[in-house]
Amino acid sequence: MSATRIDTVADGELSRSLSPRHLSMIAIGGVIGAGLFVGSGQAIKAAGPAVLITYVTTGMLVVLVMRMLGEMSTADPQTGSFSVYAERTFGRWAGFSVGWLYWWFWVVTIGVEATAGAVIVHRWIPGVPQWAWALILMVALTLTNLFSVKSYGEFEFWFAAIKVAAITVFLLLGIAVIVGLFPGTPSPGLTNLTGNGGFAPHGLGPVIAASFVVVFSYFGAEIASVAATETADPVNTVRKAVRSVLWRILIFYVGSIAIVVTLLPYDDASVSKSPYVAVLDKIGLPAAGTIMDAVVLTAVLSCLNSGLYSASRMAFSLSGRGDAPKSWRKISKAGVPQIAVLASTVVGFLTVALNFVVPDEVFSLMLNTSGAIALFVWLAIACAQLRMRRQLERESPERLVLKMWAFPYLTWVAIVAMVLLIVGMVLDDSGRPQALASLGLAVVVIAIGVVRQRRSQTSPSRSK
Structure with a gap:
């Protein structure tokens, strides 16, 4: 299997100014988003305390996916990451499809996150219209990504640091209350875990259905494999990031959700609305709502920042492979694909506008089209790893510096799990749309990719 860097183009190379500390925080921040702070409430309401099973099982699926991606990324770091690997193992149509679907997911998410951030800031400063705040946030983070990759890394470093600090404090306060060390707040013991209908008050059905919500809150961990190519040592950087995924998920997700369901009844109205605010209110922390608003705003801006970065790098990679406009592969003197960044923000700005103009029509349709893409991308990663591993074992076994566990059995377990989740979404009333x-x-998108591949096979081979 060729190790050609097909993301390197004549116009220049991407900057390698991201440091290990940047990538470490990018990897951590990638799995801590608004989905944890806000979206987790709906999962808790549906499944009860047994939602912990959902977070553990889906978290393990993420760990498997990241291990597979880590194996491929350390063997051959690429800006297009899993899109490139899908192309090499299944053909140009696969790389085209995975790349564009991933790009679409993030450009829609950019608009969604800008809107969510604007809602929070508008509550603080109502004198400025909500649409204006969305515009301000979009412009600010667009400029951050246009300036240099280091500026992106610095912003993401501090965004992630705030989120990590917030969850760490939350965990410490929660543990103190649970063990009876927090003054003025009695420990509930196991009452909320075993009372109110038991650990799984609605049975196992809602526990499985909650996976459809939880799985998307984990999406973003793969950004580390994309960003690693802009570090001085991509192989070791990816290896460290992948190995830290397990403890990050166990501590930040499973740990904090365990605190919530232990301290509060799952059916409390405040839990479904904002579980973390509800816990801080119970502890008696002053201005709990405002504090969590600030943390959620940080998570939203982090997601917007990373989404714009990821979309632009995927667009750059697609352009380098002839699957996007050639102008998108041009690199600035600072090593940034500025046209690819701007192309990605155009859709983001459009999404923000549609959200305010026709929120129940076009915007809702756009949002729905990105709903299951996370599972499609993970499925592509698993299928690509299944083939690429065998190619590497035949041709370049020395490049397998980070191997998938129990190959190919765990790879197949992950594939089956993701197919079942997709089928489950189609069968579930709430997930079907x-x-x-x-x-x-x-x-x-796949049909377009297949047509393009067939046409390219009848024309001169494209340059790698």
Whole structure:
């Protein structure tokens, strides 16, 4: 298997100014988003304390996916990451499809996160219209990504640091209350875990259904494999990031959710609305709502920042492979694909506008089309790893510096789990609209990719 860097183009190379500390925080921040701070409330309401099972099982799926991606990324670091690996193992149509679907997910997410951030800031400063705040946030982070990759890394470092600090304090306060060390707040013991209908008050069905919500809150961990190519030592940087995924998920996700369901009844109205604020209110922390608003705003801006970075780098990679406009592969003197960044922000700005103009029509459709893409991307990673591992074992076994555990058995376990999740989404009333819209978009993009591949096979080979 060729090790050609097909992301390197004549116009220049991407900057390698991200440091290990940047990537470490990018990897951590990638799995701590608004989905944890806000979206977790709906999962808790649906499944009860047994939602812990959901977070553990889906978290293990993420760990497997990241291990597979880490194996491929350390063997051959690429800006296009899993899109490149899908192309090499299944053909140009696969790389085209995975790359564009991933790009679409993030450009839609950019608009969603800008809107969510604007809602929070508007509550603080209502004199400025909400749409204006969304515009301000979009412009600010667009400029950050245009300036240099180091500025992106610095912003993401501090965003992630704030999120990590917030969850760490939350965990410490929660543990103190649970063991009876926090003054003025009695420990509930195991009452909230075993009372109110038991650990799984609604049975196992809602526990499984909650996976559809939880799985998307984990999406973003893969950003580390994309960003690693802009570090001085991509192989070791990816290896460290992948190995830290397990403890990050166990501590930040499972640990904090365990605190919530232990301290509060799962059916408390405040839990479904904002579980972390509800816990801080119980502890008696002054201005708990404002504090969590600030943390959620940080998570939102982090997601917007990383989404713009990820979308632009995937666009750059697609351009380098002839699957996007050639202008998108041009590199600035600072080593930034500025046109790719701007192309990604155009859709972000459009998404923000549509959210305010037609929130129940076009915007909702766009949001639905991105709903199941996380599972499609993870499935592509697993399938690509299944083939690429065998190619590497035959041709370049020395490049397997980070191997997938129990290959190929755990790879197949992950593939089956993801297929079942997609089928489950289609069968579930709440998940069906997103699943069908996402599948429809995927079919269209794959069809375009297949047509392009067939046409390229009848023309001179494209340059790598």
